[in-house]
Amino acid sequence: MHPVVTLVAQRIALGLLLLLAVSVLIFLGTEALPGDTAQAILGQSATPEALANLRAELGLDQPALTRYFGWLGGILTGDLGVALTNGMEISSELGKRLGNTLFLAFWAAVISVPLAIILGLVAARYVGRWPDKLISGVTLSTISLPEFVVGYILLFFLGVKWQIFPPMAMAFPGMGLFERLYTVMLPVLVLVLVVLAHMMRMTRAAILNVMQSAYIETAELKGLSPMTVIARHALPNAIAPVVNVVMLNLAYLVVGVVVVEVVFAYNGVGQYLVDHVAKRDLPVVQAVGMVFAAVYIGLNILADVISILANPRLRHPK
Amino acid sequence: MRRIPLSAIIGMILTGAFILSALLADFIAPYGMAEVVGDVWEPISADHWFGTDTIGRDMLTRMIYGGQTTILVAAAATMISFGTGSVFGFLAATMGGWIDQAMSRFVDLLMAIPSLILALVILSVMPATLTTLILVMGFLDATRVFRLSRAVAVDITVMDYVEAARLRGEGWRWIIFREILPNALSPLVAELGLRFIFAVLFISTLSFLGLGVQPPLADWGGIVKENSAGLVYGKSAALIPAFAIAALAISVNLVADWVLSRTTSLKGGRGA
Numbered sequence: 001m002h003p004v005v006t007l008v009a010q011r012i013a014l015g016l017l018l019l020l021a022v023s024v025l026i027f028l029g030t031e032a033l034p035g036d037t038a039q040a041i042l043g044q045s046a047t048p049e050a051l052a053n054l055r056a057e058l059g060l061d062q063p064a065l066t067r068y069f070g071w072l073g074g075i076l077t078g079d080l081g082v083a084l085t086n087g088m089e090i091s092s093e094l095g096k097r098l099g100n101t102l103f104l105a106f107w108a109a110v111i112s113v114p115l116a117i118i119l120g121l122v123a124a125r126y127v128g129r130w131p132d133k134l135i136s137g138v139t140l141s142t143i144s145l146p147e148f149v150v151g152y153i154l155l156f157f158l159g160v161k162w163q164i165f166p167p168m169a170m171a172f173p174g175m176g177l178f179e180r181l182y183t184v185m186l187p188v189l190v191l192v193l194v195v196l197a198h199m200m201r202m203t204r205a206a207i208l209n210v211m212q213s214a215y216i217e218t219a220e221l222k223g224l225s226p227m228t229v230i231a232r233h234a235l236p237n238a239i240a241p242v243v244n245v246v247m248l249n250l251a252y253l254v255v256g257v258v259v260v261e262v263v264f265a266y267n268g269v270g271q272y273l274v275d276h277v278a279k280r281d282l283p284v285v286q287a288v289g290m291v292f293a294a295v296y297i298g299l300n301i302l303a304d305v306i307s308i309l310a311n312p313r314l315r316h317p318k
Numbered sequence: 319m320r321r322i323p324l325s326a327i328i329g330m331i332l333t334g335a336f337i338l339s340a341l342l343a344d345f346i347a348p349y350g351m352a353e354v355v356g357d358v359w360e361p362i363s364a365d366h367w368f369g370t371d372t373i374g375r376d377m378l379t380r381m382i383y384g385g386q387t388t389i390l391v392a393a394a395a396t397m398i399s400f401g402t403g404s405v406f407g408f409l410a411a412t413m414g415g416w417i418d419q420a421m422s423r424f425v426d427l428l429m430a431i432p433s434l435i436l437a438l439v440i441l442s443v444m445p446a447t448l449t450t451l452i453l454v455m456g457f458l459d460a461t462r463v464f465r466l467s468r469a470v471a472v473d474i475t476v477m478d479y480v481e482a483a484r485l486r487g488e489g490w491r492w493i494i495f496r497e498i499l500p501n502a503l504s505p506l507v508a509e510l511g512l513r514f515i516f517a518v519l520f521i522s523t524l525s526f527l528g529l530g531v532q533p534p535l536a537d538w539g540g541i542v543k544e545n546s547a548g549l550v551y552g553k554s555a556a557l558i559p560a561f562a563i564a565a566l567a568i569s570v571n572l573v574a575d576w577v578l579s580r581t582t583s584l585k586g587g588r589g590a
């Protein structure tokens with residue numbers, strides 16, 4: 001078999017194994033700690049008989065191992081159970097909200113990735129001069145800010161003071177694409193700012209690293225313009241680290257989305273998670289936690305696979 | 319002594335001011351923390367330098383006490399993450415073998431999930447007291463310190479002086495605390511500032527989500543949350559704690575950058 005296929009298959013298998021381990025961690029993390037679901041529903045003052053009845057009804061009297069496999073089997077077949085607080089099917093609620101969240105993350109990625117690479121190229125072209133310093137300075141300050149601070153600053157100035165964008169982002173079914181995009185512009189902007197800095201700095205660093213190679217000097221001595229040298233000769237060899245950091249940042253959007261959705265009261269998965277953590281609704285927390293972990297690990301695997309594919313030494317073995 | 323760059327001096331002064339105001343909160347706060355002293359969201363005035371908050375408490379007072387909570391929780395969490403992370407990291411590096419493997423793989427597992435998500439999952443079953451928050455944040459962040467200190471210690475354990483200590487029969491305590499720790503200190507100190515910033519941002523985010531510090535106590539993230547409803551009506555009170563978080567993070571960052579550049583030039587041996 002081609003060595004690349006073996007490598008990729010190994011990486012994917014490792015990722016699935018990791019996901020399995022994470023499911024154990026999430027299950028144990030919520031089950032092994034003091035207090036259980038029945039206690040959470042009935043409160044501290046419940047009688048022992050009522051607790052025992054409810055435990056039997058929810059299947060909590062089963063051994064932990066049985067319950068874990070029941071839960072895992074449910075996840076694999078798409079049955080995430082029902083929420084304790086309102087008795088609704090988790091999977092249908094999650095499905096609706098996942099679409100909204102992915103819409104947000106998708107547009108953030110579409111805007112931020114090309115922008116970060118272009119800014120990184122410009123900064124690398126003018127390294128040490130004012131465009132580089134300006135870009136680095138601005139992006140450095142956005143790195144130090146938590147997402148909700150960036151969110152509220154944009155909300156206050158762009159949403160309320162100057163009223164360019166709607167301050168509250170609500171997605172309704174039946175909205176046209178442009179209307180929907182306009183509504184979510186502020187949260188998308190916040191997510192872009194949060195991930196832009198890291199991606200841009202890594203692009204800049206990767207290109208500057210390649211710029212020290214001998215073939216770059218050859219290209220320069222041939223008389224190519226600096227931008228051509230960077231775009232045609234340096235960028236292709238900087239692809240692997242750049243793709244890697246892009247994927248890591250897309251995975252980071254998963255975290256950013258939780259906070260940003262709360263800031264703009266957006267009806268996505270992050271808001272769903274936060275609401276149900278506060279209500280101590282364990283089945284929902286476990287399910288949403290698994291979804292976030294799966295997306296995060298999936299993007300990390302994708303990053304590894306792409307950097308394997310981008311490496312010509314692995315693609316064309318001797 | 320080399321000249322300290324201006325950015326580091328500014329950073330130190332600001333960081334010092336934040337810490338000082340946290341320590342002296344009881345003496346410099348003009349009003350009581352829970353004392354209602356005026357109307358809702360009064361603008362900035364001579365009586366209330368930062369205006370008043372969502373139920374008419376003095377904003378400056380809230381900010382001073384909020385800073386105290388934020389800095390206290392973040393500092394305690396950083397201490398826990400460094401205490402456990404570095405000791406276990408050094409242990410893994412000196413012991414090697416299956417102990418190292420087991421600890422490293424467990425840390426890989428914890429780091430495979432974003433820490434905010436993991437923290438939310440844990441906080442859904444734990445009571446939200448200050449102690450739980452500090453412990454959860456500290457142990458989650460210890461994974462990063464573990465990786466760093468293990469990587470640093472792996473380089474040190476192959477040194478002749480560690481070998482010499484082993485041969486003369488010193489125990490693991492001696493090797494970790496007397497041989498490895500002094501030599502691993504400078505990269506760890508540089509990391510300390512970055513971990514503290516991370517802890518500040520983390521506790522602020524948790525409180526902002528309503529899952530961190532619980533009322534009547536408030537940290538900066540919590541104060542942002544309390545006053546966030548006013549933003550839509552053009553009341554900017556929520557931006558004050560937001561800027562404070564940013565200012566603290568940036569000023570500690572400036573100091574940490576300077577320490578980092580100093581220690582790397584020491585290690586590389588090429589620096590001026």
